[in-house]
Amino acid sequence: xxxxxxxxxxxxxxxxxxxxxxxxxxxxxDTMYWYKQDSKKFLKIMFSYNNKELIINETxxxxxxxxxxxxxxxxxxxxxxxxxxxxxxxxxxxxxxxxTEQYFGPGTRLTVT
Amino acid sequence: AQKITQTQPGxxxxxxxAVTLDCTYDTSDPSYGLFWYKQPSSGEMIFxxxxxxxxxxxATEGRYSLNFQKARKSAxxxxxxxQLGDSxxxxxxxxxxxxxxQKLVFGQGTxxxxxx
Numbered sequence: 001x002x003x004x005x006x007x008x009x010x011x012x013x014x015x016x017x018x019x020x021x022x023x024x025x026x027x028x029x030d031t032m033y034w035y036k037q038d039s040k041k042f043l044k045i046m047f048s049y050n051n052k053e054l055i056i057n058e059t060x061x062x063x064x065x066x067x068x069x070x071x072x073x074x075x076x077x078x079x080x081x082x083x084x085x086x087x088x089x090x091x092x093x094x095x096x097x098x099x100t101e102q103y104f105g106p107g108t109r110l111t112v113t
Numbered sequence: 114a115q116k117i118t119q120t121q122p123g124x125x126x127x128x129x130x131a132v133t134l135d136c137t138y139d140t141s142d143p144s145y146g147l148f149w150y151k152q153p154s155s156g157e158m159i160f161x162x163x164x165x166x167x168x169x170x171x172a173t174e175g176r177y178s179l180n181f182q183k184a185r186k187s188a189x190x191x192x193x194x195x196q197l198g199d200s201x202x203x204x205x206x207x208x209x210x211x212x213x214x215q216k217l218v219f220g221q222g223t224x225x226x227x228x229x
Contacts, residue, residue: 033217041152041202043219056215090158097215101148104158 003027004105006091012111013081020077021108023091031055031097032074034066035090037107043090049074050097078110086112115140117207119220126195127228133180134190134223136205145209147188149179152202152222161203164188192225200227 004025013019025032033056034046048056049068063079078085091105116139126132138147149161164172164179172179180189192199205220 041222043158043204043206043222045217045219048215048217056217088156092158098146101160101163103160104150107156107158 004091004093004103006089006105006108008108009106010109010111012113014113015081015083017081018077018079019081019110020075021089021091021110022073022075023105024073025091025093025103025105026072027093027095027103029093029095029103030071031094032068032071033092033094033102034074034076035092035104037088037090039087047074047076048097055097081110081112083112086110115142115207115209115216115218117205117218117220119203119205119223121223122221123224123226125226125228128197129194132192132195132199132225134192134203134205134225136188136190136220138186138188138205138207140186140207140209142209142211145207147179147181148206148208149177149188149190150204150206151199152204153198154201158204162190195227197227197229200225 007022031050033048037043047066052068065077068074088107090107092102094100094102118137145166147164151159162174162177164181176193178191202222204222208217
């Protein structure tokens with residue numbers, strides 16, 4: 001059983017389109033995260049939700065909107081895609097908001113053409 | 114501002130040797146956590162080890178140990194008896210709380226290559 005899953009694994013789309021990436025975890029965790037990893041492998045946190053409540057919201061364009069319908073899901077919707085949005089997006093989860101281990105999903109490689 | 118620095122963009126080590134990956138951090142908060150993650154070429158992120166700022170002893174997990182030197186603000190990862198499967202990117206990360214909000218930052222990563 002996959003602990004943290006993301007769909008799709010690959011996403012190729014044109015500039016200006018709107019797309020969503022879905023994330024689900026079956027670990028019973030109450031905290032989920034979205035990260036962006038750029039072409040230089042730099043990993044940056046974007047958002048975090050605890051019990052469906054937003055607790056981390058880094059400086060991210062308004063075109064990115066996370067949605068957490070329940071504790072097991074955290075989806076990422078991106079409007080008006082730009083070339084600079086091309087990256088690998090990782091979802092992760094953890095139990096609690098303290099200094100705990102995070103379990104990462106396999107990543108979604110987004111390519112904007 | 115809080116920051117994580119990994120000064121080694123790449124390292125090459127012979128199999129079975131021990132290897133130390135450097136990580137320094139900058140924070141004025143007394144409470145924080147330090148993590149190391151491994152990212153193989155397949156792309157997934159794998160948690161390796163955690164050290165809390167108040168932990169008295171260095172963390173160890175199998176072949177991984179964290180050399181925590183609080184006064185120097187360093188949290189180096191030591192891998193003993195390296196194996197070919199250890200070839201990967203390694204990221205150091207720090208987590209802390211600021212004004213009731215949680216913060217998290219990753220270093221630039223070190224690409225480790227184990228030679229047979």
